[in-house]
Amino acid sequence: MTIWIVGSIVFGYIIGCLHGSTIARWISGVNLKETGVKNAGASNAMIVLGKRYGALVALIDIGKGVFAVIAVRLLAGHFGLPADKTTLLLFIVGTAVVFGHNFPFHMKFNGGKGTATVIGVLFAMDWRFGLAGFILFILVALMTDILVFGVIMLYIALLAMAILLGNLWSILVAALLFLMAIWKHNENFKRIREGTEPRIRSSFKKK
Numbered sequence: 001m002t003i004w005i006v007g008s009i010v011f012g013y014i015i016g017c018l019h020g021s022t023i024a025r026w027i028s029g030v031n032l033k034e035t036g037v038k039n040a041g042a043s044n045a046m047i048v049l050g051k052r053y054g055a056l057v058a059l060i061d062i063g064k065g066v067f068a069v070i071a072v073r074l075l076a077g078h079f080g081l082p083a084d085k086t087t088l089l090l091f092i093v094g095t096a097v098v099f100g101h102n103f104p105f106h107m108k109f110n111g112g113k114g115t116a117t118v119i120g121v122l123f124a125m126d127w128r129f130g131l132a133g134f135i136l137f138i139l140v141a142l143m144t145d146i147l148v149f150g151v152i153m154l155y156i157a158l159l160a161m162a163i164l165l166g167n168l169w170s171i172l173v174a175a176l177l178f179l180m181a182i183w184k185h186n187e188n189f190k191r192i193r194e195g196t197e198p199r200i201r202s203s204f205k206k207k
Contacts, residue, residue, distance in 0.1 A: 004081070004089055008072055012093040015068045016100020019111060020060030021045060024053050033107065041101075041112030043147050047198050058116040061101060065120025068097045073124075084167060091162060091170040094121035095177045102184060113184045115151045118177075122158055133157030145199045148188040155181045 021032045021040035032044050042061060046054025072093045076086040098114040098121065119137070123130030133154045141150025155178040162174035191197035 001085060004076075004085070005092060008089050008093040009096045011072070012068050012096025013100040015064050016097040016102075016117065017104040017106060017111075018060075018064055019101065019104060019107075020057035020116070021112065023060060024049065024057050027056075028053060033110075039112055040107060041114075042116045043113075061112070061116035062120035062123075064101075065094065065097050065117040065122075066124040067120075068093050069121055069124035087165055087167055088169050088173075090125050091167075091173040094118075094125060094158075095173050097121060098177060099180070102180070113151070114181065115147075115154065118154050118158065118181075122154060122161075125158075126161060129157050129161040141200060146192060146197055147200055148185050148192070148197070151185065152181065 019040055020042065021044075024045050025031055028049055030049060032040050032048060035048050042054050042058035045057040069090055072089050073086065076089055081089070098117050101112050101117045102114050103109040104111040119130070119134060122133050133156075136153035136157065137150040139150070140153050141147050144150070155174075159171070159174045159178050162170040188197060
């Protein structure tokens with residue numbers, strides 16, 4: 001089982017390092033790490049470049065989460081791994097993808113915040129939790145006009161799925177990812193307290 005765990009971590013991390021923001025930079029010439037809130041994710045792409053680039057980055061970053069989870073699920077099924085071990089591997093590879101997105105080696109381990117990627121992971125693991133998490137994400141974000149409040153709902157949905165599955169190790173992995181998300185968004189919470197956090201409605205005014 002050790003080789004499966006190590007392989008899932010390495011595979012997930014490498015996939016996570018493939019950034020949508022890199023594609024956006026090739027097209028627009030804008031380095032998202034040097035402008036806006038200086039974050040290599042879909043939210044900053046939308047703030048700086050507008051909703052079209054935000055959607056492009058989001059689709060790429062969601063896609064890599066979906067791909068990594070489905071690939072490991074298919075591989076585990078091919079080799080006949082038990083359901084409980086497969087579930088653990090899915091949580092591990094999903095977490096590794098988000099970590100790769102957040103801490104890519106080619107960005108000096110300072111990348112995005114994993115929002116789009118965790119959406120892809122959720123949908124690939126269980127579309128019902130993915131849909132529930134996504135709806136909560138949209139509703140909370142729009143009601144508060146602050147994206148980070150909606151983002152936290154995604155990680156809560158992932159943690160809830162782990163708890164309902166009753167796999168202790170999966171719960172620990174999901175809890176680790178949740179704590180990482182809180183830490184990664186510390187600057188957002190600071191800007192919220194200062195009243196300087198970018199609002200969703202103002203971002204959508206960009207073309």
